[in-house]
Amino acid sequence: MKSSVIVALSMVLAVSARPRYLGRRQDFKLKNGQDAIALNQKFATLTPASSCTTGEQACVNDQFAQCVNGKFQLQPCAGGTICVALPLVNSAGTSITCDTAADRDARIAATGATAGAASAAAPPAASSAAAAPPASSAAAPPATSSAAAGNNAGTGGATGDAQTSTTLLDSVIAKGFAQDGQAQPEAGQVASLTSTNNFINFCATTNKAITNGQQIKEGSCNPAPMGEIAAFTNMPSSKFVNPKNNDKVAANTNFTIQMAIKNLETGSFVNPNTNYFAAPQQVNAQGNIKGHSHVVIEQIDALASTTVTDPTKFAFFKGLNSPADANGVLSVVVTGGLPAGVYRLASINTAANHQPALVAVAQHGALDDMIYFTVA
Numbered sequence: 001m002k003s004s005v006i007v008a009l010s011m012v013l014a015v016s017a018r019p020r021y022l023g024r025r026q027d028f029k030l031k032n033g034q035d036a037i038a039l040n041q042k043f044a045t046l047t048p049a050s051s052c053t054t055g056e057q058a059c060v061n062d063q064f065a066q067c068v069n070g071k072f073q074l075q076p077c078a079g080g081t082i083c084v085a086l087p088l089v090n091s092a093g094t095s096i097t098c099d100t101a102a103d104r105d106a107r108i109a110a111t112g113a114t115a116g117a118a119s120a121a122a123p124p125a126a127s128s129a130a131a132a133p134p135a136s137s138a139a140a141p142p143a144t145s146s147a148a149a150g151n152n153a154g155t156g157g158a159t160g161d162a163q164t165s166t167t168l169l170d171s172v173i174a175k176g177f178a179q180d181g182q183a184q185p186e187a188g189q190v191a192s193l194t195s196t197n198n199f200i201n202f203c204a205t206t207n208k209a210i211t212n213g214q215q216i217k218e219g220s221c222n223p224a225p226m227g228e229i230a231a232f233t234n235m236p237s238s239k240f241v242n243p244k245n246n247d248k249v250a251a252n253t254n255f256t257i258q259m260a261i262k263n264l265e266t267g268s269f270v271n272p273n274t275n276y277f278a279a280p281q282q283v284n285a286q287g288n289i290k291g292h293s294h295v296v297i298e299q300i301d302a303l304a305s306t307t308v309t310d311p312t313k314f315a316f317f318k319g320l321n322s323p324a325d326a327n328g329v330l331s332v333v334v335t336g337g338l339p340a341g342v343y344r345l346a347s348i349n350t351a352a353n354h355q356p357a358l359v360a361v362a363q364h365g366a367l368d369d370m371i372y373f374t375v376a
């Protein structure tokens, strides 16, 4: 009943919003181009020593820059590209990304904006890069007033509490999700899914059960956002202290796994049966992910085995739910030990809701440890 009301409401909105949206599109195109020009001019004045606000993104010396603890951390762009601000094509805003200078200039020119003064010329029709889903994006009401009000009225969100409202705040919409990434082509790279509403209804496009805090063996679709992403300087890391790589352990005898860990606020552990993947990752005041670790031991054929392992099978598994000791070491006894054989021991460092740790950059050392040992 409730959902049919919402469906009917959104169809009405889609119809009435359409002409207005197309009008707005012309407006934001030129402005996006002007904003991109202004940003690129500002970035040209920045240096690695420039002050910044934590979380801020920019381009510094043609490199992608993210502000961590008041200081820019630079990451070079891939070959032939530089860090640039680009106008978004399908919604108001700009994005900061790696691109060629020529493509940057073409995209800005396509908006009608020029570096000297704002052009009065009506911008041309969207370029091919606007390969955004035309139907769905046109039908989606712009994330503003009337749609928001309609939704809130129907869901008791009238209190204005963003954490109970079923309407997205404009301030949390990731405008960059509207582009599919193919503006910077790379061999083999495929187009990303795009969204102008943070994929809030993505699971409705799948044929999967909602994860709903459960460990659903058949797979599912999880609607929780990823949450706070740990800074480059706070990426968790672990190392086994016992057993060590290549150690020999007595068969069928208790032994203690000890693992040193840093940059994880251990001891944060939610109910895995009711709250699995059910809340965003959070970081503490020091910037460390609030979470816990796990250890898993799998039997393998030999130390030099090249057989791909089967994650559905393991010899020992334990969540390390307690905080690490004063030396930053987590411990667990393998009661009764293991039968003779060769084994692999790995950590699984996670956020409180058991999701794998999420960190600021793609290129980083392993966030987990893995060692091999013999039981005899």
Ligand SMILES: *[C@@H]1O[C@H](CO)[C@@H](O)[C@H](O)[C@H]1NC(C)=O
Pocket: 254, 333, 334, 335, 336
């Ligand atoms: C093995 O570990 C278990 C669990 O910690 C403990 O209860 C038991 O006494 C240990 N056995 C030996 C022989 O140390």
